[in-house]
Amino acid sequence: MTSWDEGFADRYETWSAHMTEDVPFYVGLALEADGPLVELAVGNGRVAIPVAQATGRSVLGIDTSPSMLALARAAAAEAGVELDLREGDMRDLEVDEPAALVYCPFRALLHLPTWPDRRRTFERVAASLRPGGRFAWNAFAFDHRAAAGMDGQHREEPVPHTVRYDVVDNRIDIELDGGGISSLWWATKNEWLGLIDVAGLEPEALYGGFEGQPLDADNGEYVFVVRRP
Numbered sequence: 001m002t003s004w005d006e007g008f009a010d011r012y013e014t015w016s017a018h019m020t021e022d023v024p025f026y027v028g029l030a031l032e033a034d035g036p037l038v039e040l041a042v043g044n045g046r047v048a049i050p051v052a053q054a055t056g057r058s059v060l061g062i063d064t065s066p067s068m069l070a071l072a073r074a075a076a077a078e079a080g081v082e083l084d085l086r087e088g089d090m091r092d093l094e095v096d097e098p099a100a101l102v103y104c105p106f107r108a109l110l111h112l113p114t115w116p117d118r119r120r121t122f123e124r125v126a127a128s129l130r131p132g133g134r135f136a137w138n139a140f141a142f143d144h145r146a147a148a149g150m151d152g153q154h155r156e157e158p159v160p161h162t163v164r165y166d167v168v169d170n171r172i173d174i175e176l177d178g179g180g181i182s183s184l185w186w187a188t189k190n191e192w193l194g195l196i197d198v199a200g201l202e203p204e205a206l207y208g209g210f211e212g213q214p215l216d217a218d219n220g221e222y223v224f225v226v227r228r229p
């Protein structure tokens with residue numbers, strides 16, 4: 001099944017407008033990275049553009065969606081920054097030069113439906129990093145109560161939509177009014193730790209937010225930083 005419907009693209013800017021706190025976090029990692037930068041699921045360039053501006057370097061951005069890449073191209077041209085935008089699937093990540101940083105903001109790894117999809121992605125990331133290179137991403141902590149509470153609820157903000165929760169598939173579908181579905185398969189902490197392990201990566205940090213908060217009941221966003229040994 002599709003995890004990201006093209007119908008989402010024309011409302012993505014409004015959908016993502018509230019999400020700004022992750023940008024300084026990923027920019028900070030990029031400033032520390034001494035080499036090529038890669039964003040998985042680059043979308044409209046929301047993070048890649050400030051990263052390119054702050055570092056003065058291009059970012060290789062991969063995304064499956066032609067409409068999202070078109071938004072990123074237009075936004076990069078307007079901002080006067082260079083992005084290397086390529087249509088592709090993160091499960092098949094290939095880089096020209098080993099990366100110093102691969103990052104995947106805004107829970108986009110949750111668009112991968114199965115453990116094998118994620119394992120493949122983590123293995124491709126590990127193979128694309130230089131020794132000591134970092135991989136960073138963030139994702140919701142799996143919370144069945146939150147998912148159950150949202151199931152069937154219609155919300156007006158930030159874009160009118162309904163959330164549906166498929167318990168047996170641990171999947172959330174965000175259905176925009178008028179069309180456009182985004183599906184997210186929630187993952188537990190142990191799934192992430194397993195992926196890091198099988199890909200031969202080393203955990204460096206697991207925060208509960210973008211300012212380095214401890215992961216606890218009040219700070220339930222997994223913010224992972226791992227590295228290739």
Ligand SMILES: C[S@@+](CC[C@H](N)C(=O)[O-])C[C@H]1O[C@@H](n2cnc3c(N)ncnc32)[C@H](O)[C@@H]1O
Pocket residue numbers: 003004016040041042043044045046047062063064065068088089090091104105106107108111112
């Ligand atoms: C929530 S957006 C994130 C966009 C951007 N990184 C940001 O932080 O605003 C999710 C993006 O994931 C992309 N996507 C979904 N599955 C993908 C896959 N298997 N490989 C590459 N991109 C994918 C979608 O096309 C969409 O642009």
